[in-house]
Amino acid sequence: MLQIKPILSMLMRSKSGPLLLLVQIILSVAIVANASFIITERVGLMSRDSGIAESEVFDLTIYNFDGAIDPNKQNLIDVEIIRNLDGVKAATSSSMTPLSGGGWASNFTYGSSEEDRKETPNAALYYGDEQMISTLGLKLVEGRNFHPDEVSSGGPELANSAIVSADFAKDTFADESAVGQIMYRGNIGEQSIKIIGVVERLQGAWVDHDNLNRSVILNVELGSSFTRFLVRADESAIADLKEAIPAALHKEHPNRVVRGFTTIKEHRNRSYRDHELMATVLSMMVVLLLLITSLGLAGMVMFNVERRTKQIGTRRALGAKKRDIVSFFLVENYLICLTGGCLGALIALQLGQQLMTLYSLPKLELIYPIVTVAGLLVLTTIAVILPAQKAARISPATATRSV
Numbered sequence: 001m002l003q004i005k006p007i008l009s010m011l012m013r014s015k016s017g018p019l020l021l022l023v024q025i026i027l028s029v030a031i032v033a034n035a036s037f038i039i040t041e042r043v044g045l046m047s048r049d050s051g052i053a054e055s056e057v058f059d060l061t062i063y064n065f066d067g068a069i070d071p072n073k074q075n076l077i078d079v080e081i082i083r084n085l086d087g088v089k090a091a092t093s094s095s096m097t098p099l100s101g102g103g104w105a106s107n108f109t110y111g112s113s114e115e116d117r118k119e120t121p122n123a124a125l126y127y128g129d130e131q132m133i134s135t136l137g138l139k140l141v142e143g144r145n146f147h148p149d150e151v152s153s154g155g156p157e158l159a160n161s162a163i164v165s166a167d168f169a170k171d172t173f174a175d176e177s178a179v180g181q182i183m184y185r186g187n188i189g190e191q192s193i194k195i196i197g198v199v200e201r202l203q204g205a206w207v208d209h210d211n212l213n214r215s216v217i218l219n220v221e222l223g224s225s226f227t228r229f230l231v232r233a234d235e236s237a238i239a240d241l242k243e244a245i246p247a248a249l250h251k252e253h254p255n256r257v258v259r260g261f262t263t264i265k266e267h268r269n270r271s272y273r274d275h276e277l278m279a280t281v282l283s284m285m286v287v288l289l290l291l292i293t294s295l296g297l298a299g300m301v302m303f304n305v306e307r308r309t310k311q312i313g314t315r316r317a318l319g320a321k322k323r324d325i326v327s328f329f330l331v332e333n334y335l336i337c338l339t340g341g342c343l344g345a346l347i348a349l350q351l352g353q354q355l356m357t358l359y360s361l362p363k364l365e366l367i368y369p370i371v372t373v374a375g376l377l378v379l380t381t382i383a384v385i386l387p388a389q390k391a392a393r394i395s396p397a398t399a400t401r402s403v
Contacts (some may be wrong), residue, residue, distance in 0.1 A: 007332050017303070021296050022340045028289045029344025029376065033369040034351050039361060042279040046272045048212075049200030051165075052098055053137030054265040056089070057232045059097040060245065064225045066255035072153040074253070079221075080130075081248050082229060087237025090135040093221045094230045095127040096205055098136070099267045103205035108183035108193070108216075110172070117188050120172045123164075123214040124204025127156065128230075133163070133199065135232045139378050141166060143179040143197030143213035146219045159185075159218035163197040167213035193218065207271045228260075238263070293376065294383035297336070301329050301387040305394075313396045318329040322392035329388035333380050341373035348372070 035226055049162075055390035064074060083093040104125040111117040126132065129145040134343025145163070152158035162183065178195045185191040202215040233241055246258040246273060305312070352364025 002336070004331065007328065007335065016029060016235060017300055018336055021293075021300055022336055024293055024296055025337060025340030025376065026344040028293045029341050029372050030347040030351055032286050032289055032376075033345070033348035033349075033372040034355065034364060035286050036372065037352065037364050037368045038361070039063060039279045039282050039367075040288070042275045043198065045207070046275055046279075048203070048204040049201060050098060050264070050268065051136075051138055051199065052203070052264050053232060054268060055235055055263060056100075056238075057136060058238060058261055058263040059094070059100070059267075060229050060231065060258060060260035062227045062229070062249065063257040063259075063320045064227075064253075064255070065257070066253070069225070069253065070223075071225055071227070071262055072221075074223055075223050075227055076153060078227070078249060079229065081130075081252055082182055082231055082245060085241060085248060087233045087241055089232045089234070090131045091229060091231045092131045092135045094132070094228050095125065095222055097228065097230065097262075097267060097269050098124075098203055098205060098264055099207060100205050100262075101207075101267075101271050105204065105206075105209075105211060106185075107183060109188060110181065110183045111188055114188050120183060121168065121214055122211045123168050123216045123283060124202075124206075124211060126202075126215060126217040127159070127220045128217055129219070129221050131399060132217055132230075136202065137231050137232065138202055139200040141167075141198055141200045142177065142234060143195070145197060151219045153221045155222070156185075156218070157191060159220045160193055161189070161219040162193050162195050163199060163217040163274045165202040165215040166198055168215060169195075169198050170257075171214060207220075207268075207275075226238075239383055242296060262281055290376065290379055294379050297333055298383040298387060301333070301384050302389075304329070304332075305367075305387055305391040309394060312391050312394050322389075325392040325394075326385070326388045327386055329391065330381065333384045334377065337373070337377050337380055341376060345369035 002244075034183060051131060062078060064071065079091055079093055082088060103304050104127075105122055106125045107122050108120040110120065128135075129151040130148050132138075133140060133145050140163075143163070146161060150161055163173075164178055172178065178198050181195045183193045183195065185193065199215075199217075201213065202217075203212050204215050231245070233239070242261045249256070249258050276324060292379070315325065348369045352361075355361045357361050
């Protein structure tokens, strides 16, 4: 028997405690719903597939400070030295490292003339050779890889072929096949670049940028006094290669500095560190808020048990069963939680709207306030049931004894 009317009457006679608890529940629902949504969003961002064999791939940089070194020739020599070391599966020079937070990005143009010129979405820009795909562990889903004789050594102006990510192909050409399409660096007709292949997925360097999954690989080994290499090796061999690679390179030419040796997985962890920290802090806040709310309800019930001892005993003497006493306190809890939950859900949606406007977050989905209220009901039921059962065990004779 729910007996809602006497419960409401009793709550109205002592307003301060239930009112404070109601405000706490409203704030908890509003904050927990939005915090849970942000946590889910951050976890979703951190779990995105890069398309790369992250644990097997590491980068290193070489600084050549000897003016007599020909950067283009030295680059070819160095990459062959690295490829011939034990444990190395593939290696390539590269303009940037995936998920590192720094690199190159660009837009291209396409169309038959300046009149119908269109611009591609911004994309991460990799320069590399025929081993770029195998080095990163990418999956080619359409077209083909570069042939060795198609790769040039020198500057960006030598690029004439490209392999693009599927996201770049879809965002640029929609349902058309990207293979065979011509893009241009600059105006239509200037430095034409033909797309010859599409990889399933390749992320760029900036995890918070909307171009993360749009990437382009161009067929040039850039020559300069500063060169970055990407190397893929057996995980068990990476530690030894950190010593073997500098030794082999210095043996060939001592006047340079070799440094880096950071795996893509380590770059990824560093790039997502802020997201991980935010998710951790918000998770702790959610747990703390739910715990405080549950303890508040449990405390109110225990206080009411002491305050209503005589009343409970009278009800027991008049024939109320133990389950009636327990249900009385549970219904009281549900009334407060549902009222606070509904108001909190409305505030949560409004707060979510403000966060979307101010911080460009996605719109808060209704499921989050609903699940928060449902979870709060379950949690507070557990918190209330023990003191409610204690109240149900009060002896009618003890409770009705005059003081």
